[in-house]
Amino acid sequence: MATPGLQVTGLPLTVARFLWQNSRTMKKTLLLFILVIASVLFNTGFGAEPSAAEQAAREARIKWFRDAKFGMFIHWGLYSIPGGTWKDKVHKSGYSEWMMFSEKIPVKEYEQLAGKFNPVKFDATAWVAVARKAGMKYMVLTTKHHEGFSMFKSKLTPYNIVDATPFKRDATGELVDACRKAGLRFGCYYSVDRDWYRPQGPGNNYKQNNRWDYPDSKKEDFDKYFKEFAKPQVEELLSNYRPDLLWFDEIDMKTDAQVEELYQSIRKLRPDCVINSRIQGCRFPSKIPPPHCDYITSGDNEILEKAPGFEWENPGSMNTSYGYNQNDHNWVSAQEIIFRLADIVSKGGNYLLNVGPTSEGIIPQPSIDRLVEVGAWMDINGEAIYGTSVWKVHGEKADPGKGDGKAAAFNMHFTAKGKTIYVICLGWPEKEVLVKSLGRKETPAVEIKSVSMLGSGEEIKGSQGDGGLALTVPKEKPCKYAFVYKLELR
Ligand code: FHN
DSSP states (O other), X not given: OOOTTOOOOSHHHHHHHHHHHHOHHHHHHHHHXXXXXXXXXXXXXXXXXXXXXXXXXXXXXXXXXXHHOEEEEEOOSGGGTTTTEETTEEOOSSOGGGHHHHTTOOHHHHGGGGGGOOOTTOOHHHHHHHHHHTTOOEEEEEEEOTTOOBSSOOSSOSOBTTTSSSSOOOHHHHHHHHHHHHTOEEEEEEOSSOOSSSTTSSOXXXXXXXXXXXXXXXXXXXXXXXXXXXXHHHHHHHHHXXXXXXXXXXXXXXXXXXXXXXXXXXXXXXXXXXXXGGGGOSSOOSSSSOTTOSBEEOSTTOOOSSOOSSOEEEEEOSSSOSSOOTTOOOOOOHHHHHHHHHHHHHTTEEEEEEEOOOTTSOOXXXXXXXXXXXXXXXXXXXXXXXXXXXXXXXXXXOOTTOSSSOGGGGOEEEEEETTEEEEEESSOOSSEEEEGGGSTTTOTTOOEEEEEXXXXXXXXXXXXXXXXXXXXXXSSOSSSSOEEEEEEEO
């Protein structure tokens, strides 16, 4: 018996009709197949691809970001005053910028911190100089973190750095000016979906919101807060500071319509502003290119397994906390930072590395020490980082047992620029380096014209065999860690 409504023609469809009519299992399989195809098409954005004009506009605005590779993230707000200790309770790890939430501090008590915020040692030019010396090309400041305090002059609330503190200076404005003078790009971090200060901020029943002050808040409250406060504040940032980047953070509170509304308002006010993927939440986008953003933000300190085929950025911290935490001594080494940078860049990503200044306005010394070391490395090896793209493979594991340290430290990362391949060796090899990915069998088309090591004047010999490219090692190390071979191709 023919199934009503199922009109199919053509040989494959006749077969499908036969199966449909003759087997229950086949019927189920067919339905499943149709569902899978539909979901693949849906998730890859079938029918919703950006237009050629949209792609060209994105290409123009993302260029600087794609080439920059390395930026400074700054978590600075009222939380820098407790700095990891609240009423003698010491938080040794965790995010110090979450103090209001961790200790369930009532708004009335927390807001008293504004009256004590007086970072008299803050010097925007000095912060920018630290970033530049480290080789960073852009800066992103927390203009409003989850605590709800605005680190910029705002007409929408007196709870801001100019109107509510003895400091009375607009730190955001000063940083924007200092960045512009030094040729750095500037980005505003803004927490739309989570605001512990405002009754409407909690909005729904999400567990990490301020339910100690506002137990009864509802989704409609969030809608009002979004419309009357958060979105207008983002517009204020765009109009007053003209940021190159908007860095949204966190949970999936907004409806798709609200994401669209926010996105359109940004595009209207500042078409060139780069937007990160957390505009719609923390989850990794289900399709590429993702809508409403120019690049993907990975999880905190999360380095992707492989290049996603779209620009991305890792927000990384040097210790556990992003905000200043006097008790958190869990620092990663400068060497580890360089390794992470090489890993990220070899997969087409950017590294947004955080500092958490004190309430006096000082970038902590352990951060400065590390950034100075990274900068010394970048001075020699920066050409293997800036403006590069991914190569055929992002890396290669070295043979265990070779070299003067642990095998993992000898892994290599690759980046490429035109007819040049950079091989970033994490360890110093004893005798020679064998780059298996560049063997004649693996890459028969690659013909090496010349070989050198960045920062070294010594002659390097390279011989390409079936199993790999063997490179000699200079007598002197050009830097402390992560040595870069530059291979120029014919
Ligand atoms: O909750 C925040 C956290 O405090 C910090 O700002 C990081 C940086 O990526 N973002 C959130 C967690 O993903």
